[in-house]
Amino acid sequence: MTEMMLKVEDLHARYGAVEVLRGLDFEVPEGNVVVVLGANGAGKTTTLRALCNMCTTTGTVLFEGDDITRAKTADIVRRGVAHVPQGRGTFPELSVMDNLKIGAYTRKDNEVGADVDRWFEIFPRLEERRDQLAGSLSGGEQQMLAVARALMCRPRLLLLDEPSLGLAPLIIEDLFERFAQLNKETGLTMLLVEQNANLALDMADYGYVIESGEIALHGPAEQLKNDPAVQEAYLGA
Amino acid sequence: MDVVLLLQRIFDALFNSAIYSSLALALVIIFRSTGLLNFAQGEMATFSAYIAFVLLAGAAPGVKGGGLASWIGAPLVTPVAIGLAVIIGIGAGAATERVLIRPLRNAPELALVNVTIGILLALNSLMGQWWGTGPRVFPPFFPSSPGDHIDIAGARIRYSTVGAWLVLLTLLLLLALLLRYTRAGLAFRAVSIDPVSAALNGIRVGPTLMYGWALAAGLGAIAANMSANSVLLEPTMMVRVLVYAFAAATLGGLDSPKGALVGGVVVGLSQTLIPAYVPFIGFELSVLPALVAMVVVLIVRPAGLFGTQRIERV
Ligand SMILES: Nc1ncnc2c1ncn2[C@@H]1O[C@H](COP(=O)(O)OP(=O)(O)OP(=O)(O)O)[C@@H](O)[C@H]1O
Numbered sequence: 017m018t019e020m021m022l023k024v025e026d027l028h029a030r031y032g033a034v035e036v037l038r039g040l041d042f043e044v045p046e047g048n049v050v051v052v053l054g055a056n057g058a059g060k061t062t063t064l065r066a067l068c069n070m071c072t073t074t075g076t077v078l079f080e081g082d083d084i085t086r087a088k089t090a091d092i093v094r095r096g097v098a099h100v101p102q103g104r105g106t107f108p109e110l111s112v113m114d115n116l117k118i119g120a121y122t123r124k125d126n127e128v129g130a131d132v133d134r135w136f137e138i139f140p141r142l143e144e145r146r147d148q149l150a151g152s153l154s155g156g157e158q159q160m161l162a163v164a165r166a167l168m169c170r171p172r173l174l175l176l177d178e179p180s181l182g183l184a185p186l187i188i189e190d191l192f193e194r195f196a197q198l199n200k201e202t203g204l205t206m207l208l209v210e211q212n213a214n215l216a217l218d219m220a221d222y223g224y225v226i227e228s229g230e231i232a233l234h235g236p237a238e239q240l241k242n243d244p245a246v247q248e249a250y251l252g253a
Numbered sequence: 254m255d256v257v258l259l260l261q262r263i264f265d266a267l268f269n270s271a272i273y274s275s276l277a278l279a280l281v282i283i284f285r286s287t288g289l290l291n292f293a294q295g296e297m298a299t300f301s302a303y304i305a306f307v308l309l310a311g312a313a314p315g316v317k318g319g320g321l322a323s324w325i326g327a328p329l330v331t332p333v334a335i336g337l338a339v340i341i342g343i344g345a346g347a348a349t350e351r352v353l354i355r356p357l358r359n360a361p362e363l364a365l366v367n368v369t370i371g372i373l374l375a376l377n378s379l380m381g382q383w384w385g386t387g388p389r390v391f392p393p394f395f396p397s398s399p400g401d402h403i404d405i406a407g408a409r410i411r412y413s414t415v416g417a418w419l420v421l422l423t424l425l426l427l428l429a430l431l432l433r434y435t436r437a438g439l440a441f442r443a444v445s446i447d448p449v450s451a452a453l454n455g456i457r458v459g460p461t462l463m464y465g466w467a468l469a470a471g472l473g474a475i476a477a478n479m480s481a482n483s484v485l486l487e488p489t490m491m492v493r494v495l496v497y498a499f500a501a502a503t504l505g506g507l508d509s510p511k512g513a514l515v516g517g518v519v520v521g522l523s524q525t526l527i528p529a530y531v532p533f534i535g536f537e538l539s540v541l542p543a544l545v546a547m548v549v550v551l552i553v554r555p556a557g558l559f560g561t562q563r564i565e566r567v
């Protein structure tokens with residue numbers, strides 16, 4: 017039986033008086049890629065934010081068996097959860113290099129330099145711009161930096177909020193190949209929010225569909241791909 | 254124009270410049286990290302000078318806490334007393350963030366500014382109650398006897414001015430190294446730019462801000478202890494200095510340490526030189542040139558001389 021890396025029970029989240037998540041239950045097994053689909057405003061971003069205690073929540077979030085529902089965001093990251101938020105997470109006024117160093121802030125080992133080199137190898141455009149301010153990168157380059165930044169802390173669980181946003185199709189494919197490779201080679205567990213449902217379901221093991229803050233549908237990725245409702249709403253069939 | 258006199262006036266103004274720059278730097282550190290103008294910065298600094306005073310005075314009528322010095326084993330020598338007072342000031346700065354600012358972090362910024370004004374008033378009354386509102390004699394930080402000066406081209410620059418600048422520049426250099434080359438400095442810069450993203454990198458935002466407040470309080474405490482000898486120690490000692498420091502920090506760009514330095518020099522010099530050479534501005538109006546300079550800079554460059562113009566995401 018696979019170990020549950022993340023187990024979420026009856027998760028509610030609100031902004032002020034508005035309840036955005038209305039009782040989610042879901043799990044992410046260790047080593048899996050789980051995708052979250054849903055229309056704009058369904059609550060996908062809020063779900064990821066709730067996991068990191070970045071909004072007001074009730075319910076239970078277990079990470080590797082520990083209750084992290086009330087833990088501080090920084091401490092959740094220190095436990096091994098990295099979050100690439102929607103269009104955020106990097107520092108526009110700092111250089112590419114400093115952003116990567118900040119990503120490794122929680123680490124005490126001496127392989128940070130080697131990791132930076134590895135990411136430069138994967139994203140050569142970042143190496144060319146290592147001393148440039150992150151804010152002056154193109155949208156796609158910023159997205160690469162956001163991903164590399166998050167992985168610099170060597171997480172065990174990676175939360176990705178629409179990593180393909182604003183990227184050219186070729187780059188998206190490349191990025192997803194990297195994700196698949198990371199998952200296969202290092203066993204990195206991922207929870208992925210994605211509009212590009214085709215690509216996401218191809219890579220994922222399991223999927224959830226959120227509608228108005230509730231889980232409308234879930235199942236193995238293969239099964240979701242063939243579900244007529246999913247095909248109509250998200251796969252453009 | 255009498256060049257020697259001009260030079261003398263510049264030398265005299267440079268002491269105040271150093272004090273303004275130090276306090277402006279304290280304001281900048283808190284503004285950058287917490288996004289807040291700390292109106293209590295001056296009183297927090299004065300409080301530290303009173304601690305030094307208490308440690309030096311020993312038990313005496315009207316000196317609250319004067320027994321402390323004898324309890325430690327008085328009389329303390331001036332550098333030790335001031336050193337201790339600065340350390341206590343640093344601790345008090347950290348405590349202020351922890352106890353009064355952090356619990357209110359979700360309140361609107363303006364409300365927090367009002368809290369700092371509250372701290373200003375509370376500290377001011379407290380100092381008046383404990384140590385009286387009248388001025389107290391405070392020992393010099395640097396040798397300040399009549400002969401303690403250097404002659405340059407016929408004008409005299411006092412040791413205290415040279416000393417104040419050495420202290421300020423050393424602190425600035427240390428700050429720059431800290432920000433650029435240490436993990437804590439990187440965390441501080443990250444929190445200053447975006448606390449939410451900083452937390453997502455595992456940086457604990459609260460403690461980082463607390464170190465910022467401690468640092469700022471330390472700078473203010475040093476400034477107050479350096480100037481308490483020349484202006485005499487009293488609860489309102491730093492009130493005018495704070496106004497000048499605000500002008501200096503705004504002029505320099507509120508989020509720029511370099512700006513605080515340059516702003517302090519500009520304000521200090523204009524405060525002395527303009528009343529001296531512009532007949533219709535008397536010394537009573539000496540705050541005016543600094544404020545005019547501030548307004549002019551803000552019209553031409555809204556971010557201040559060295560302030561960051563925000564980079565917007567595409
Ligand atoms: N900071 C906020 N304050 C108030 N309401 C918010 C806030 N953030 C999101 N919401 C609301 O919560 C709901 C869910 O938003 P969320 O960002 O989670 O959607 P999403 O599924 O990620 O959408 P998208 O695909 O557009 O990114 C929306 O109705 C949105 O208006």
Ligand SMILES: [Mg+2]
Binds near residue numbers: 061062102177
């Ligand atoms: Mg979203």
